[in-house]
Amino acid sequence: MKKNKWKKSKLMKMAVISLILGILSGTGTEVIAQAAKAPTITELQVGVTEDGTQIMAQCGFQNYDDKSGCVMTLYLYRVESESEMSIAAYQKISYGGEGKALAVASSASDGTYLASVGLDYGGKVVQINSEHYYRVTYSGDKVEVSKVADEEQSRRQENALREESHACVHELEDELVRPATAEQDALMAKQCMLCGAVLDYAEVPNSAYAAFQKEAVEAIRNAQTDEVIIRTQRWVSFHQSVLEALSARSDVKVTVQYRYQGEEYKVTIPAGAEVNTLADKNGFCGFRYLNLIFDESDL
Numbered sequence: 001m002k003k004n005k006w007k008k009s010k011l012m013k014m015a016v017i018s019l020i021l022g023i024l025s026g027t028g029t030e031v032i033a034q035a036a037k038a039p040t041i042t043e044l045q046v047g048v049t050e051d052g053t054q055i056m057a058q059c060g061f062q063n064y065d066d067k068s069g070c071v072m073t074l075y076l077y078r079v080e081s082e083s084e085m086s087i088a089a090y091q092k093i094s095y096g097g098e099g100k101a102l103a104v105a106s107s108a109s110d111g112t113y114l115a116s117v118g119l120d121y122g123g124k125v126v127q128i129n130s131e132h133y134y135r136v137t138y139s140g141d142k143v144e145v146s147k148v149a150d151e152e153q154s155r156r157q158e159n160a161l162r163e164e165s166h167a168c169v170h171e172l173e174d175e176l177v178r179p180a181t182a183e184q185d186a187l188m189a190k191q192c193m194l195c196g197a198v199l200d201y202a203e204v205p206n207s208a209y210a211a212f213q214k215e216a217v218e219a220i221r222n223a224q225t226d227e228v229i230i231r232t233q234r235w236v237s238f239h240q241s242v243l244e245a246l247s248a249r250s251d252v253k254v255t256v257q258y259r260y261q262g263e264e265y266k267v268t269i270p271a272g273a274e275v276n277t278l279a280d281k282n283g284f285c286g287f288r289y290l291n292l293i294f295d296e297s298d299l
């Protein structure tokens, strides 16, 4: 009984997807012409890497090239609950007519997984999921993958269908997942505003460096004592904005402990030092340069 019901839902889902493809590619006879050339996905499943240590999503594809009108990404999803999934791995599929694609998890844990392909038609994404869910169990450095029993799966998928009618044409927006810190760049997600699915993650370049400068400026500006100590394992320069903040607080000396080419160094800028002229023409001042001017000390 349950199985039949599921099949019916799945047919409905496929109908919705072809309808969406129709809308995106035009009307009338054009749709049929386009449909003939649409990329096809085969053997979409969760598998194990050759050495048996890690899981991956895999699929074959045909009719996929720069004329397909979409960009395809292969996903390995971890099913967290009946309405929530997280990305365990993803890989953009490169154009190539036909071939095979893999998305290997870098670290994964026991749980339920599914493989999925997103076809991105310029911000409108059609998602195709693997026919089965997969149970993943790690033991030692080996991993085992088995298909989830049909009955349990149909229950899960019917719930999922109810949750989001399952053929969402995603509308993607950038969402902040993790703000930048001095040590780590900010992380943004491309998330669907309609169903909440996350389809991509990207770090924001230079955001950690900007956060480091901002923290230094605030530490100097808000200093309660006559010394500010700044420690960093990652950065080796100040931006002009830090020198300006220091210039405005002539009562404060700044000690920087930093790492340069694997060695630990320290430099102290005395209170009231003339610092506004220290930045180069691009507005940066290297700590090694500060050592030349003020003092030199290995830690």
Ligand SMILES: [Zn+2]
Pocket (backbone or CB within 6 Å): 168, 169, 170, 171, 192, 193, 194, 195, 196, 197
């Ligand atoms: Zn969506």
